[in-house]
Amino acid sequence: MMIDHGFTHEIHHRHGTALLRFARTLTLGDAHAAEDIVQETLVRAWRHADRLGTAPAQLRPWLFTVVRRLAIDGHRAKQARPAEIDEEEMLTRPVPDGTDHTLDRQVVRDALRTLESEYREVLVHRYLLDHSVEETAAELSIPTGTVKSRSSKALRTLRATLTTAR
Template sequence: MKDDHIALLRALHDGHAAALWRYALRLTGDQQLAEDIVQEALLRAWRHPEVLEQGSSASKAWLYAVARNYAIDERRSARARWEVDSESLPERSRADHTDSTLDAWLVADALSTLKPEHRLVIVRAYYRGESIAELADALEVPQGTVKSRLHYGLRALRLALQENGVTGRS
């Protein structure tokens, strides 16, 4: 039964979609809206299988009525009343880097309060992207020591940020 339904809808689309699009285009003057109207009319036909079984001419009349009503509804919608067409795109806003600059200052201030060995591993791991193994080789310490310094350094950094009034973000 579902395969019959799909076959009837496909036949309805193949037989009427192009003409229905031209009709919708004449109603609206907007190619994209005309495509939306055709899609909506066919979707409604899919939801009402009794329309598909009425025969080609009855289905065609039903599709055109749906298209007309949908076009009228779109014209009456608040979106149509308040939407403004423009030939050019609005000017792009420039990014405001104030927040990121302030965050960088807060983090730099908090980093300056850390022990040098903690600050060094945090900066090299998080800002330079060095791995634990790379840090261990460069600093000539075991990897466990690097991990420990990162752990305690991040803990101290979090406390320093909290003392400066910075709270955790979700």
């Protein structure tokens, strides 16, 4: 059977704007996706022209159903595959490899070595061994107030050392 290309041209002329508006609504304003959906709808109308009849004016419900189904299929396909990543973004995205963590540890270790031993001991117990003030005081045989003041002074000194190291 010979298919009349004027049939799809007439469908596009009569319904194209409304189909595009409807497809844009379904694609949340994505103009390219909407255009693709309308184009695929017209291709399907062309393929089924012999079954659809010759009256393009009466095809509106069928066309809108096809647009809606294509939009749903497109949405489902996006949900089923991983998110697309821009190639340039992929090339500039840092890859976590542990280097930053290792460097940070080395810088902090070096800064801790600059502290006097009594201040370093307090920080080791408080932050590296995760002891409470009371546990640290008992372990080092010093008053809790001394633990607090040494912690405070040691942290200020470390902060100053690390700030100037940058």
